[in-house]
Each structure stands twice: as structure tokens, then as C-alpha cells.
Amino acid sequence: MTDHFSIANAYIAVWNEADDSIRTRMLSESWATGASYADPLMQGKGPDGVSVMIGAARIQFPGHRFELSGRPDGHGPFVRFSWSLVSPEDVTVARGMDVARLDDAGRVQEVIGFLER
Numbered sequence: 001m002t003d004h005f006s007i008a009n010a011y012i013a014v015w016n017e018a019d020d021s022i023r024t025r026m027l028s029e030s031w032a033t034g035a036s037y038a039d040p041l042m043q044g045k046g047p048d049g050v051s052v053m054i055g056a057a058r059i060q061f062p063g064h065r066f067e068l069s070g071r072p073d074g075h076g077p078f079v080r081f082s083w084s085l086v087s088p089e090d091v092t093v094a095r096g097m098d099v100a101r102l103d104d105a106g107r108v109q110e111v112i113g114f115l116e117r
Helices: 004-016 020-030 046-060
Strands: 031-038 043-045 065-075 078-086 092-102 108-115
Touching: 004 020, 004 046, 004 065, 004 078, 004 092, 004 108, 020 031, 020 046, 031 046, 043 046
Parallel strands: 031 108
Antiparallel strands: 031 043, 065 078, 078 092, 092 108
């Protein structure tokens, strides 16, 4: 059985990791080699490409952090969860919902992101 909460927490941890090399290693361990990410504003392919994309987003929002909102759920190879982007002053500046598709080994194969605000 898939542990949706653990997968969502690991995903949020990747987005919160400021060190590029650590973030890329985290992605290499939990994402498939050809994994992809896409939302209305950006996209990345493979652990290296997704890490660069996350790094660029972190530059736009220095000191901000991602937090899970609500309880992750899913079915089959899919995990769905909501998140908030919180400023250093604890103000929510963005919200969204992402859907991750896992491969047969439980690694992230694809993420489609939806921005709510």
C-alpha cells in the first residue's frame, strides 16, 4: 500500500532544500531518471532539470518555505496533495495542488502542478 503522506512529505522536503547538490541527490533517490514536472509557470525533466527548476523558484522566493495543506490521498499509482508557500513572516503567498504519478518501484515518474493562488 502506498504511503501518501510520506511521499508528499518527501516531495515538500525537496522543494524546501536550499542546497542544489543535496536537492539533486534527493531527487535522484526518489524520482525516476526520466521523471518530469509541469505546472502553468514552469517545467523540468529528470532529477537534474527538476532541481534546477526548483532552484530558480527558490531564488524568486528567498526565505519562503513550502508546507503541506490538508491530508494527502490517492489511488493506484497517483498521489494528490495540497501545499502552501509561506513567507518568512508566516504569510501564505501561494497555494496549489499537485498530482504525482509513481512508477512500479514507487519512484515519482511525473508531477502535474495546479496553482490555486
